[in-house]
Amino acid sequence: MNPFHKSKSKTDAETQEEEDSQEPNLKFVLAFDTFSSFIRAASFIEDWIRTKKNNPTDFANDFPAVLNRGILIRKILLHMRKDIPIQKDQNGAILNPEVRQVHQLIFTKELFTSEDDFTFYFTINLLEACSVRYNVPVMVIRIALNHLGFMIQDGTLIIKPEHQKYAMDKLGSIRSEVIHDYVKHLKLQVSSDYFFDLTR
Numbered sequence: 001m002n003p004f005h006k007s008k009s010k011t012d013a014e015t016q017e018e019e020d021s022q023e024p025n026l027k028f029v030l031a032f033d034t035f036s037s038f039i040r041a042a043s044f045i046e047d048w049i050r051t052k053k054n055n056p057t058d059f060a061n062d063f064p065a066v067l068n069r070g071i072l073i074r075k076i077l078l079h080m081r082k083d084i085p086i087q088k089d090q091n092g093a094i095l096n097p098e099v100r101q102v103h104q105l106i107f108t109k110e111l112f113t114s115e116d117d118f119t120f121y122f123t124i125n126l127l128e129a130c131s132v133r134y135n136v137p138v139m140v141i142r143i144a145l146n147h148l149g150f151m152i153q154d155g156t157l158i159i160k161p162e163h164q165k166y167a168m169d170k171l172g173s174i175r176s177e178v179i180h181d182y183v184k185h186l187k188l189q190v191s192s193d194y195f196f197d198l199t200r
Helices: 012-020 026-034 038-050 056-080 115-132 138-153 161-173 176-185 192-199
Strands: none
Touching: 026 038, 026 056, 038 115, 056 115, 056 138, 115 138, 115 161, 138 176, 161 176
């Protein structure tokens, strides 16, 4: 056996590192700049995978990039508004917005008081929309949910009682296949009877 021969087989760690280093699809990420509802975003995800035949596992790279873009846009808007008070009309629409349709788009209609809030509510609302659009692969929902769960677990996102209350309100809309992980990741108090009824 040649001691200098390098095996072509990759270790699990090397494969994982290669997957983690993949670049997100910029076309996919930038599309989120234009969505006025989470249902519209979920419809795009469904079409992206079912019609355009993209791999749902790519969402593991694309979703964090979508979140990061939303956070960046939030920072820019907050910086621009720092010295200029926001004026709204009688319907609550922002007058003279910095960007077109700022009060209509999912990235900008609500900036929230913190990045944690922005990340949490954005993810939960997208999870709900993808659950309602039943042709969105469950893998996509699981990837987004697990990403949120990892952030909570490692302390990069602090979950608050108001987050948990909001998550509980959405429980009935979440795809049944991920309910257990949803409850576990978000540390929700749900009775065993709920899961029993779900299995029935």
